[in-house]
Amino acid sequence: MPAHALFRDEDLRFDVDVDPLVQSLRQVLPAEGLIVHEQGRRAYECDGLAPYKQLPRLVVIPETIEQVQVVLQQCHEAGVPVVTRGAGTSLSGGSLPHPQGVLLAMGKFNRISEIDTQRRIARVEPGVRNLAITEAAAPYGLYYAPDPSSQIACSIGGNVGENAGGVHCLKYGLTVHNVLAVKVITMEGEITTIGSDCLDTPGLDLLALMHGSEGMLGVIVEVTVKLLPNPLTKQVLMASFADVGSGGHAVAGLIGRGIVPGGLEMMDGAAIQAAEDFVQAGYDTDAAAILICELDGSEAEVADQMKAVDECLREHGATRIQVAADDQEKARFWAGRKAAFPAVGRISPDYYCMDGTIPRKQLAYVLQRISEISAAESLETVNVFHAGDGNLHPLILFDGNQPGQLEAAERAGSAILQLCVEVGGTVTGEHGVGVEKINEMCVQFASAEIEQFHGIKAAFDEKGLLNPGKAIPTLNRCAEFGHLHVHNGELPHPELDRF
């Protein structure tokens, strides 16, 4: 079990007899849509953050919007918490069940309602997998841009809830930049459509607020996404560097030249080795870091940019540059990066994936500190990095069967997140806070900000029934965690040159 308590006393204030709720839900749900027995609930006890486990009180699997409305109405009336779950791939415990509540599994909402090829819009149910949208759009030469590494499994409702990213964010944006509207059920069971098919909608930007809200504000039952035309051509190249600092400088160099690649990823030596052993992507295992750079656009555009990129990377000390010869090789270059997590899973019994974002210029300093932090806990880390947008995924290797190693990994993880805040970054770039990083939120935000977040939560969900104990810490939790809020960018020793 994790080193810190998953739920605090104030998160466990919903001690309600659920028998009457079960009786009335039976009236509205199909027989298999209500799971009460322990064995059935067990299947839902964790999400992608597997060390964190919690049995829900009930599992509800609705099939229609009306059923979702009734479930929420009744839970609202009875004062029973609700945790919404899509594909269950959250890496931050966002859909970890609440011990006193309903786990609302949206898996049956898996239909693509409409692909409007003229308007380049797809209307989908929240349980539709991210990759399934692109697959459905592909025959029309279209695709859905955000592509988190879990895209084969993760669902679009969860993508909105976490504001999921991926490897093409710098150029094509996050989920929030690619969603036009969401249909939401409030905790009271009312339905409303936030956003529209237009580029803007009157009123406050509630659509932005729904993104990354981690199931705390409402239940999404439909998502309208923007589709993009496939780029006419793509080219992928891979550059090797003798140290990660040079790789970081090369990224700054590219952007300084006005090039915004479709994808720009960095892996350190340990990640290169693990990925190469796993998928034989043709990576340069002698390199201390590699950069994978994807350029897209028209033939002429890509040709121009390839030339500029090649020059720039050589200027910044690239020791080797490999250009993908054909589509298969392009796919292979990416396969290593996309398989980085499972590749690491082969070399270590367990790993703990972090998700800080930092100003890119701090990369060399942060990587140095990360290796010191893990060394202090006698652990190793492997680093993959969305280099274009500064989102760093250190994977801390540990063995959960060795006493104390999980706790050591968590301590190292917490220290890494605090380091990200110290250098002017954030504790989470795309995985969400969930239950995992809730303590570190106390480092990133001051009391007034945390109180403001609670005010927003109450504006949508007065009784605090949606996903209690996640994403936003109570001030009591922060007091106990005992860390002072670090002002962003105000380093303890600003005079030090860190790159």
Next chain:
Amino acid sequence: MADTDQTEALRARVAAAAEQGEPLSIVGGGSKRFYGAPVQGSALDVSGHRGIISYEPTELVLTARAGTPITEIEDALAAQGQRLVFEPPRFSAGATLGGVVAAGLAGPRRPYGGAVRDMVLGLRLINGRGELMRFGGEVMKNVAGYDVARLNAGALGTLGVITEVSLKVLPAPAARATVAMEADPTQCHEWSEGWLRNGRPLSGLVHDGERLYARFEGTASAVDDAVAAIAGEALESASADALWQSIRDHGHAFFAPGDTPLWRIALPPGSDPTGLGDQWLIDWSGQQVWLRGHPAPATLRERAAARGGSATLFRGRIEGVDVFPALDPVQSRLHRNLKKAFDPRGILNPGRLYPDAEIC
């Protein structure tokens, strides 16, 4: 004017007003005073709180105080070969960063490059209790806490006084060109789609009632190819720049000052942008239509809604007509609750978004 940090003075002023329940009307450069409903309140002048705090071209991030003139920011970016991709309308010389973000308005490049909110990475804000808070940050990806920064883009100062903003900025393209051609105004979307799907770097498409104007921005090769492939008249660069600036800042003759109301219609892609009024100018490949004249407001709003869009009374006041269309009951309640959460005494720009100041 010198760079000055007036954060504390602004915060103290809001805190004092909160104590008295004194309504405040937030003013930057006053360039968008016409937009939104009029506010009765003491002026809170943010224009002295100015200056670029940090700008690192290779990080693609600029942070500046809210009172900084937007032209100063654009000049600083241009000197490094970068720009604000959303091309904010300036309307007049005084337009400030805070006003640009609070209004959330974007220029002709919006459908192809992104909106103001898309580029807001973080901001500092004084809420209606006089508390200074920071949301988001200076990094591209950040999902810690609710996205209060983007929520404030377009909120017209009803949730807080923006004191500082961090924006994602992007490299300016190497080349640009504009082509004019005769085209059926109902075909804007088809032209736009045809070009985009052929990889043309489209960055503006307007129809002024006589001709369709398309702007392309990108690498020299991509722009040259686009111009060569289109049967139209390539505009000379100075007049092309003047055209786009006149659309962006409303200097175009269509927008000439006068008593005639100006409506802004947002439409889904591919809707018929015509048939809503007699005097029109189509922007955003048909997704934004400007109307001059005196259409019956209720009918216009119904027609826009029937096409999946909405109509805003952008400039000019009409007795008994709200600037923005009404919200559904659920969202009215959410707006009301959010307003209370940020500004419990309702002192910040009360009524600027909706006449019932409690809604926002």
